[in-house]
Amino acid sequence: MRPGTHRPSVPLEHRHVTRRIPQARDRGIPDATVARLPLYLRALNGLSERGTPTVSSEDLAMAAGVNSAKLRKDLSHLGSYGTRGVGYDVQYLIYQISRELGLTQDWAVAIVGVGNLGRALANYGGFASRGFRIAGLLDADPAVVGDRIAGLVVEHTDELESVIAGRAVSIVVIATPATAAQHVCDRVTEAGVTSILNFAPVVLNVPEGVDVRKVDLSIELQILAFHEQRKANGGPIMAEEWPGGVEQVNERSIGASS
Amino acid sequence: MRPGTHRPSVPLEHRHVTRRIPQARDRGIPDATVARLPLYLRALNGLSERGTPTVSSEDLAMAAGVNSAKLRKDLSHLGSYGTRGVGYDVQYLIYQISRELGLTQDWAVAIVGVGNLGRALANYGGFASRGFRIAGLLDADPAVVGDRIAGLVVEHTDELESVIAGRAVSIVVIATPATAAQHVCDRVTEAGVTSILNFAPVVLNVPEGVDVRKVDLSIELQILAFHEQRKANGGPIMAEEWPGGVEQVNERSIGASS
DNA sequence: TGCTGTGAAGTCTTTCACAGCA
DNA sequence: TGCTGTGAAAGACTTCACAGCA
Incomplete structure (x- = not known):
């Protein structure tokens, strides 16, 4: 994707045969990305309240609790709203994400x-x-x-x-x-x-x-319990705890398959 | 999809030592699976209350709201607790999942x-x-x-x-x-x-x-709003809706140019 | 120079489809 | 025969790493 304009009026896709719709506005935003947009929005609102005008992917990612590569990839699904060498305009990004999430309506x-x-x-x-x-x-x-x-x-x-x-x-x-x-x-x-x-x-x-x-x-608690139990048992890294086979676990089945 | 056509041609794999522990009892249950175990447990408890002795992956999957292949794959990470041609023993599976999740303790x-x-x-x-x-x-x-x-x-x-x-x-x-x-x-x-x-x-x-x-x-609501908006706009399938550019999308951002 | 945007690689998850056991 | 368990393929998501613009 060339960073140029995202308007199909520009003649820049000479050779690339229709790959999957160039840069245009591919509305297929991944679910995982959609689920994180509210997080970014919240972080941006915090920055906005403190009057921060622009923010780098690194800082915004930090504030949202994700890594910067993921944040940039996520935002790239919405369009090219950043400025190389500078970062993202907080207000503008708030607007774009809000619009994408449909929060500009009631x-x-x-x-x-x-x-x-x-x-x-x-x-x-x-x-x-x-x-x-x-x-x-x-x-x-x-x-x-x-x-x-x-x-x-x-x-x-x-x-x-x-x-x-x-x-x-x-x-x-x-x-x-x-x-x-x-x-x-x-x-x-x-x-x-x-x-x-x-x-x-x-x-x-x-x-x-x-x-x-x-x-x-209750599901969230159960997931926590799973990890908590795991920590309590062996160290963080291990496979095959229960050496002998305590609690007959129906060893067979995957015995010597594959 | 297609039967024999796609061959990965085995690119890498020059000397991949130790893949990730054969199988034995690889305690590495995928996160996605762990997140679903509570769901299965709840479905099983429902069956238990109605006195159902055994259940097929198809039926249990239905009750838990997932598909049967996923359910079988998930359960296979815990061990071989089913019986081919029959299904899973409800009580036994409840016990095994509870134990795996650490719910047998307080x-x-x-x-x-x-x-x-x-x-x-x-x-x-x-x-x-x-x-x-x-x-x-x-x-x-x-x-x-x-x-x-x-x-x-x-x-x-x-x-x-x-x-x-x-x-x-x-x-x-x-x-x-x-x-x-x-x-x-x-x-x-x-x-x-x-x-x-x-x-x-x-x-x-x-x-x-x-x-x-x-x-x-609030994040859950925002995700719903995103999808709701999507439904309202174009049909369920499309790429590049907004043909002309309805809703001036602030082309510029980084200067409409490039 | 600094930071975004993004191909490409890597990893995780889901689905397919069928061998094999009860 | 019926249904599980599971390799293998497909797909989704994340991370890497760097070209290229401001």
Whole structure:
């Protein structure tokens, strides 16, 4: 890719036969990159607040907790927004990443399930800050309906469809007990929602085209436990602990294959 | 794809000594696999509760929301716990995965920061269920200290080190405001903790050997927004949408030129 | 000179597809 | 026969290392 302009009007791809669309605007940003953009954005906002005008890939990477090669590669998927010898303009990069993530528009979010977690989410500041507006809080428990939380009155889940349609909700957060999650999920997808953030510890079944992201406390803890156990046992490097074969592990199978 | 056409022609491989330990019991379980084991465990527990004695990779994969090839490959890293022609014994597999994840022992967890989120976590049932025991709730706010939550009395963060040492806490959950997170992190790592679950929206700096897992609500929403925006724009398949250049994308950046 | 952008190499993960055992 | 376990291929992601522009 020549660094030149990213406008197809420039005649610079003489020999290279259509490789995969030159530099143009290949919208295929890798998932791994998308997942890190919010991190960069946060780091940039920190720099912005301190009035920093430009930042090098090295420094920004440091602030975001990644290495600089990865950061540069990630940003290169968005376009050529840096200046060689100088770095990136903080404000400009904030704008570009925000636009790429779709944060320059307003997203109406509904939270279903106003238990401890739902309340925590409703009160979570970082929510409203970045283009996400809580447009509805719903719960099935009549004892909770009517409560005022974070400036909103909790509505009954009977209203789910009308809230979604009436307030143009495009993202639904499910914070219900596990048993209710699939049902809520079915209703919101039926109502046209295609983005769901699920806190309930269940695997949701959704129609094609619906995006579900999951946050699962217990899974994170289990992953930590795995590594913690590993540290406790042998040293950091080893293979074949349990020399003899303690705890009959069904040795066979891979015995002498391959 | 194509059958015999693609031949790598064996480029390198001149003298690759010691590939990576034959197989024996190579304890190097891929991270991606470890991250899915809790999922399988949950699915298996569901089957167990319904009294299912054995399950095929196909069915278990379905219940866990992955494909069967991936599931078999994952399980193969633990050992050969299935029976060809039959499937996996549910109870036995539960035991093996639990053991691998270190869930057959008890883990003492301390939660620092008892705001909305901390309370939600303290009351989260899935917590205690799987070998994780909340051994302490701490907060810096005197107004909160002394409260009884989920059967525990909130202690002051001054007690952090003594709680960790005295109750053998090995995993700390940070649910403080962003500004306090790094300080708490420093103290707990100093106190010897090497596993941290961080809910504060900051990148924590930790010494070598310390594991940090992060749960970040706002990042999840931003990722959803990205995909939602993508759906709204062009169709699901395309490269170079915005043919003309709708939404003047600030061509310049580094001077539209080159 | 300093730092970005990026081919190329390296590593990790997923998927295929089938040998082989119950 | 049916289903696991697994090499091998394909694909995704990361890192290297450096050309080339400001």
